[in-house]
Each structure stands twice: as C-alpha cells, then as structure tokens.
Amino acid sequence: MSKGLFHSALACGILLLLSGCAEDTHHRVIVSVPDQKMLVLTDGKPVALYRVSTSKYGTGDREGSYTTPLGHLCVRKKIGGGFPLGTVFHSRKPTGEILIPDAPGRDPIVTRILWLAGLETHNSNAFSRCIYIHGTPQESLLGTPVSYGCIRMSSSDVKKLYELVGTGARVTITDGHLKETGL
Numbered sequence: 001m002s003k004g005l006f007h008s009a010l011a012c013g014i015l016l017l018l019s020g021c022a023e024d025t026h027h028r029v030i031v032s033v034p035d036q037k038m039l040v041l042t043d044g045k046p047v048a049l050y051r052v053s054t055s056k057y058g059t060g061d062r063e064g065s066y067t068t069p070l071g072h073l074c075v076r077k078k079i080g081g082g083f084p085l086g087t088v089f090h091s092r093k094p095t096g097e098i099l100i101p102d103a104p105g106r107d108p109i110v111t112r113i114l115w116l117a118g119l120e121t122h123n124s125n126a127f128s129r130c131i132y133i134h135g136t137p138q139e140s141l142l143g144t145p146v147s148y149g150c151i152r153m154s155s156s157d158v159k160k161l162y163e164l165v166g167t168g169a170r171v172t173i174t175d176g177h178l179k180e181t182g183l
Contacts, residue, residue: 021074021117023168029075029133029161031151031173033059033068036143038133038151039178040161048160051142052133053152058145059175061118061125066148069116069123069131073171076117076127078162085155086110086137099137101155111135111155112162116171123173133171134158 028041033054040048060067079092088097089109099110114133118126129149136142136152146152151173153161 021076021119021168021170024075024166025168027165027169029165029169029171030178031171032178033070033145033173033175035178036145037178038153038161040164042164048164050153050157050161053136053142053144053146054173055147055149056145057149059173061123061129063125063129068147068149068151068173069118069126069129070173070175071123072119073116073123073126073131073173074119075114075133075165075167075169075171077113077115078167079113079115080111081162083111085135085159089113089134101137101139103137107136107138109134109150110137112158114158114162114165133161 026043030039031052036052038050038052039046055066055068057066059070061069080089083094084098086098086100087110088095088099092113112135116126116131118124131149133151133153135155135158139154142154
C-alpha cells in the first residue's frame with residue numbers, strides 16, 4: 001500500500017471511530033433522492049428495496065434548513081427496539097401513544113429511529129440536526145419528498161431495517177438514481 005493511500009485509509013478509520021460509527025461493516029444503505037427509494041445491501045448483495053420520503057425542502061446540511069444531507073453517513077444510534085409498531089417518539093423518548101398508518105392530523109416520529117452521523121465535511125451537521133431514518137404514520141405519502149430533513153419509512157419497513165442493520169452501518173444519500181450506483 002502506498003504511503004498516501006495508507007494515510008487516507010487511516011484518516012477514514014479515525015473519522016469513523018470519532019463519529020461513533022465503526023461497528024456494522026456488513027450492511028450498507030443507499031437512499032436515492034430522485035427515486036425516493038432505499039436499497040439495503042448485505043455484504044454487497046441487495047437484500048431489500050423500500051419506498052421512502054426525503055425532505056420537501058431539497059438537499060443540504062445547513063442548520064435550520066430542514067433539508068436532507070447528501071453523501072456518506074452512518075447509523076450512530078438506534079432507538080426504539082422492542083416497542084410496538086406506531087409507537088410515537090418525542091425527543092427520542094416513547095410517549096405511550098401508538099398511531100396506525102395514515103392516522104389523520106399529525107406526523108410524529110414513530111416505531112424506530114436510526115440516528116445518522118455525517119462522515120464528510122458537507123454533511124457534518126447531520127447528527128446535531130437530528131437527521132434520522134424513522135417511521136411515519138403518513139405512509140400514503142411515501143415515495144414523495146415530504147419530510148423535514150429525515151428519511152421517512154413505513155413502520156413495518158423501518159422495523160425490518162432496524163433489526164437488520166447495526167450501529168456503524170454506512171448510509172449513502174445520493175442525488176443519483178439507484179441504477180446509476182452500478183448495482
């Protein structure tokens with residue numbers, strides 16, 4: 001290995017450790033903003049494809065922008081394991097309320113939370129902005145950009161994702177189509 005490549009690999013490893021994202025190396029998640037879909041890979045092989053919703057305000061990582069950050073991130077924390085589908089979370093704590101899919105009136109965070117940390121300068125605010133992959137009761141809107149920065153999924157799909165990927169799993173959010181990823 002060349003000296004430059006070694007230093008680059010070492011820097012990447014240090015960044016992963018500092019971000020708290022150095023555990024699950026078997027899973028990778030790719031979110032396509034134009035497709036509003038999520039592809040999940042296990043050891044490089046596709047295992048699931050889900051409809052999602054990203055931000056209605058577009059992409060970016062500026063504080064207060066309500067945009068979805070692009071680039072390489074990782075799952076830093078997982079919250080909500082064991083709670084029933086539709087469990088409402090406020091400030092990452094269960095409220096005791098449970099909503100069914102497409103419950104009228106509100107759109108809280110439900111079922112599970114996978115809290116993302118950015119691994120690049122242009123998405124380094126993701127963790128402090130509380131950018132999550134989470135369940136939504138507004139399942140009929142999945143497939144369209146309607147979130148406030150997070151990646152929304154159906155309750156049953158986010159439960160499956162939560163059970164499959166561990167902390168440290170890499171997440172790539174791209175403005176390209178999934179077919180352009182070469183997979």
